[in-house]
Structure formats: structure tokens, C-alpha cells
Amino acid sequence: MYDAIVIGAGLTGSSAAWALSRRGRSVLLLEANDLNHTLGSSHGTSRIFRTALASPLYAAMAGRAQRLWTELEDESGTGLLRYTGALDFGEARRPGELHRAVVANNVACELLSPEAAQERWPFFRFPTQVLFHPQAGVVNPEAAIRAMLSVATGRYGAEVRTNTRVLKAREDSDGVHVETDGGTFRARSLIVAAGPWLPEILPEILTEAPQPEVRVTEQNVFHFRQSRAGDEWPVFVYKGHAQLFGLPSGGDAGPEPAIKVGRHDPGKRVTPSHRDGVPTEENRELITRFVEEWLPGLEPRSIRGDACLYTTTSNDDFILDRIGRTVVASPCSGQGAKFMPAVGEAIADLATENAPTEEAFALMAHAQL
Ligand SMILES: Cc1cc2nc3c(=O)[nH]c(=O)nc-3n(C[C@H](O)[C@H](O)[C@H](O)COP(=O)(O)OP(=O)(O)OC[C@H]3O[C@@H](n4cnc5c(N)ncnc54)[C@H](O)[C@@H]3O)c2cc1C
The missing domain is CATH 3.50.50.60 (FAD/NAD(P)-binding domain)
Structure with missing residues (x-):
């Protein structure tokens, strides 16, 4: 037993x-x-790691997770979490409101004008103010x-x-x-x-x-090569005409530095045994247009697309x-x-x-x- x-x-x-x-x-x-x-x-x-979350419950949980990721790294002798910082932008992301909520949760962050942010991360263009928070990065699942x-x-x-x-x-x-x-x-x-x-x-x-x-959906991500290998990309979340996220691809798109951009809006409803696993053309086009418009530091042709399942409560x-x-x-x-x-x-x-x-x-x- x-x-x-x-x-x-x-x-x-x-x-x-x-x-x-x-x-x-x-x-x-x-x-x-x-x-x-x-x-x-x-x-x-x-996967994106971040502690800057509006909900006090999830912010506390992310803070606890951060300490435990370090314990796991120590116990296993493996690096798992790499800090890059994170950016939030886009009209519907409401960076100003998010800033107030994140500050209330005692998580360090900074609200920047689009111009100031662009000076710091010239491989982006920003349609709105930008929330930057340093306690964020990429975890390797x-x-x-x-x-x-x-x-x-x-x-x-x-x-x-x-x-x-x-x-x-x-x-x-x-x-x-x-x-x-x-x-x-x-x-x-x-x-x-x-x-x-x-x-x-x-x-x-x-x-x-x-x-x-729960709703099981197929979600798509696409990888885009960085124009300059040396650029240090933060992870990001954009919410405007769609909700998108981006982060360094890790090894998922080959050895050259690339950024993975994914669509968070509800995907196609599937079951694990009834799905085609093929990223849709609609998502590829939407994300490519976003890259062309707002991410000038990427080559605007995706080099790989992947599908993955979300399991979501209402x-x-x-x-x-x-x-x-x-x-x-x-x-x-x-x-x-x-x-x-x-x-x-x-x-x-x-x-x-x-x-x-x-x-x-x-x-x-x-x-x-
Ligand atoms: C495209 C995509 C992007 C994401 N990006 C982020 C991100 O940036 N940041 C973030 O924090 N999170 C992100 N997530 C979410 C995160 O990856 C998931 O929350 C997490 O992987 C869920 O893991 P899980 O173990 O619950 O499910 P799974 O990884 O699916 O594991 C379930 C396991 O159960 C096994 N199983 C099922 N039924 C049985 C059975 N009857 N008997 C035995 N075994 C069984 C399956 O084979 C499977 O291995 C993302 C998810 C996706 C899909």
C-alpha cells in the first residue's frame, strides 16, 4: 500500500x-x-514565469513557487528558471490598472511610457504604456x-x-x-x-x-527568429485585438535564438483523442501581422508552429x-x-x-x- x-x-x-x-x-x-x-x-x-499578477491569491502562490523553484534547482542541481523580466502592454491589458494591482501585491514593477520602453527594448514597438517587472522569466517544463x-x-x-x-x-x-x-x-x-x-x-x-x-482547447504558438542574436528579450503579454504572449523559444525552434508567440484567446474545442494538432492558418496570419507591426526585432516569418492543450475552467x-x-x-x-x-x-x-x-x-x- x-x-x-x-x-x-x-x-x-x-x-x-x-x-x-x-x-x-x-x-x-x-x-x-x-x-x-x-x-x-x-x-x-x-513557459512564462511571473509574480506580477493582479490577483493577491495567485501573486502569493507565484511568490511561493519562486522560492520552491530555487529549492528544486538546488535539490536537482539543474537550472530551471531564467530571469528575463516581463512587459505587459496593449489597450485591453490596462497597464496602469495592472500596475496599481501589482504594487498592492508588493511586487516590484515600473510603469513606462511607450517611448521610454522603446528606448530600453528597441526590438519592440508599443501602442500603449508598458508595465515592466523584473521578477519574471522563462521556466523549462x-x-x-x-x-x-x-x-x-x-x-x-x-x-x-x-x-x-x-x-x-x-x-x-x-x-x-x-x-x-x-x-x-x-x-x-x-x-x-x-x-x-x-x-x-x-x-x-x-x-x-x-x-x-472544464473546456479543453487546442492552442497555437509560432516561433520567429531574432534578427539580432544578442538581443536580450523579455517575456511579454499583449492584450488588444487578441491576447498574445511571447517568450524566448528555448530549444523548441532549433539552436538559433527565437521568440515564441502564442495566442491565449479561447482556442478550438477538442478532446485529447480528437484533435488534429495542426496550428491554424488564421492564427499564423494573426500572429505574423502582430510581429510585423509590433516586434521589429524578429524576422516576420514563422519558422515553426506548435499546438498544445489548455484545460480551462469557466x-x-x-x-x-x-x-x-x-x-x-x-x-x-x-x-x-x-x-x-x-x-x-x-x-x-x-x-x-x-x-x-x-x-x-x-x-x-x-x-x-
Ligand atoms: C501552448 C501552451 C502555452 C502555455 N504557456 C504557459 C506559460 O507561458 N506560463 C505558464 O505558467 N503556463 C503555461 N501553460 C500552462 C502549463 O503548461 C500547464 O498548466 C501545465 O503544463 C499543465 O500540466 P498538467 O500536468 O496539468 O497536464 P499535462 O501536462 O497534460 O499532464 C497530464 C498527464 O496525465 C497523463 N494521463 C492522463 N490520463 C491518464 C490516465 N488515465 N492514466 C495515467 N496517466 C494519465 C497524461 O498522459 C499526461 O502526461 C501553457 C500551456 C500551453 C498548452
Whole structure:
């Protein structure tokens, strides 16, 4: 009997396995595919990290995650988070309002005129004021998963089984029976961290509880080569006619320095098994036009396009809750990566301390009624 079984070795499940195992809990992590496969939400080498967030709840969580990213880097001996600073701009992003909220959350930031910002980052053009915050950068999700799992297994004795799909689970008085296509396992608690597969697997586990309403969508990102290799690009979020984000591509578009620009607006509704995985021409054109107009430091022809899945609740809040012996964790909505070590910690609190659920993260707050 394990203390905890975790379903899913994306960023969420790997964070949970790391957090639980470093508390001395015995952990079995079950992953339906190979590690770092490209079918879900955690593949690639770059995600935006930032602490400048309007919501006090998420800003505090990002601050906690920042400290835990450093602990993970120390424990694993791997660099995972690279600071670049971040820029927010665009009419609908409301940089002035965001500035007030971020200051209220005690996060360092600076509001700049478009001219002052352009002088500092001449490879951008800005249609509005710009919010700059230095405590932001790029986290590498694939390296993070490897680091979490190598520490969890190597140092703390967690076990990982890949290519093992959970089919269903049932609770009884002393534990949870987890049935997979490779045998049955037992644990004191179960963590469901199945990302976009949540709507498929959760009804097989919480058979009587209301199911959360989540939307699984295919999102697109495109990579553009930097005109000058030496430019130090910050990450950015733009909200105007569309909501776009950008960040250094890491290794995702080859060895030459490139910037990944993605579209955050609701994507195409899909399921993990019914999707084509091909970026749309509409998104490529919209993003290319944006690059031509506002990012003069990039060559305005995308060198690669990728697709990835968001799992989003109706108000973008996470689901982090416990029912009986089962913890449900769905921290995506296109923004989960940055928080992951803190998400793992919250999952461990729910699983081992029976900690109270944050109201905004409760299953009932997202239930289909
Ligand atoms: C295009 C894109 C850009 C993003 N950009 C950012 C960003 O800049 N900053 C940021 O903070 N966040 C970002 N995110 C969000 C972040 O990447 C996600 O929040 C995070 O990767 C979610 O991880 P997950 O573990 O919940 O899901 P996944 O990575 O999908 O992992 C779920 C795992 O569960 C496994 N699984 C499912 N069902 C079963 C089963 N029955 N049995 C066993 N295993 C199962 C799957 O195989 C999968 O490996 C982005 C997401 C996307 C898609």
C-alpha cells in the first residue's frame, strides 16, 4: 500500500510526486504515455514565469513557487528558471490598472511610457504604456519534470510507471484501489493530475460527485527568429485585438535564438483523442501581422508552429480540492506552469494534512450543476 498514487506525469503530477515524496510519503506515479510526451500540456522547453499578477491569491502562490523553484534547482542541481523580466502592454491589458494591482501585491514593477520602453527594448514597438517587472522569466517544463522525478525517485524513493493507464479507482474504508491496464495498486490517497484527460478519467473515479466543468482547447504558438542574436528579450503579454504572449523559444525552434508567440484567446474545442494538432492558418496570419507591426526585432516569418492543450475552467481558476481520499488538481487555464512547485505543495497539503480547500479552487465552485 502506497501513501499516495498520482495519475499523470505532466507538470502537475510530477510536482505532486516531488512534494509528497520529500515529506517522506511513499508515492507511485502512473503515466499513460512516455515521460515528456507531446500529447498534453507540459511539453517543450519554455513557459512564462511571473509574480506580477493582479490577483493577491495567485501573486502569493507565484511568490511561493519562486522560492520552491530555487529549492528544486538546488535539490536537482539543474537550472530551471531564467530571469528575463516581463512587459505587459496593449489597450485591453490596462497597464496602469495592472500596475496599481501589482504594487498592492508588493511586487516590484515600473510603469513606462511607450517611448521610454522603446528606448530600453528597441526590438519592440508599443501602442500603449508598458508595465515592466523584473521578477519574471522563462521556466523549462520538460527539464522541470525530469528534475522533479529524478529527485522524487533518486532521493526520496518514489516509483514511476510509464505507459500505464489508469482505468478506474474505487475507495473503501482503508484506501483506494486503482485499476490500470498493467495491474491494480492500492494507496491511502489518490491524486488525479490528468490535465486535459480529466473529463475522461474523473467520472471513472468520483462516480457520485458532481463533475467539474472544464473546456479543453487546442492552442497555437509560432516561433520567429531574432534578427539580432544578442538581443536580450523579455517575456511579454499583449492584450488588444487578441491576447498574445511571447517568450524566448528555448530549444523548441532549433539552436538559433527565437521568440515564441502564442495566442491565449479561447482556442478550438477538442478532446485529447480528437484533435488534429495542426496550428491554424488564421492564427499564423494573426500572429505574423502582430510581429510585423509590433516586434521589429524578429524576422516576420514563422519558422515553426506548435499546438498544445489548455484545460480551462469557466473563470480560469484552478481546481485543487479533495473529496474523500481523492485530490483533484487541474491547474492549467494556460497559466499553470509558473505555479507548479507551489501547486505540488498544495496537493501534498490536501492529501496528507487534510488541509482546507481554498474557496476559489473548490470542485463545487466549478461543478456542472
Ligand atoms: C501552448 C501552451 C502555452 C502555455 N504557456 C504557459 C506559460 O507561458 N506560463 C505558464 O505558467 N503556463 C503555461 N501553460 C500552462 C502549463 O503548461 C500547464 O498548466 C501545465 O503544463 C499543465 O500540466 P498538467 O500536468 O496539468 O497536464 P499535462 O501536462 O497534460 O499532464 C497530464 C498527464 O496525465 C497523463 N494521463 C492522463 N490520463 C491518464 C490516465 N488515465 N492514466 C495515467 N496517466 C494519465 C497524461 O498522459 C499526461 O502526461 C501553457 C500551456 C500551453 C498548452
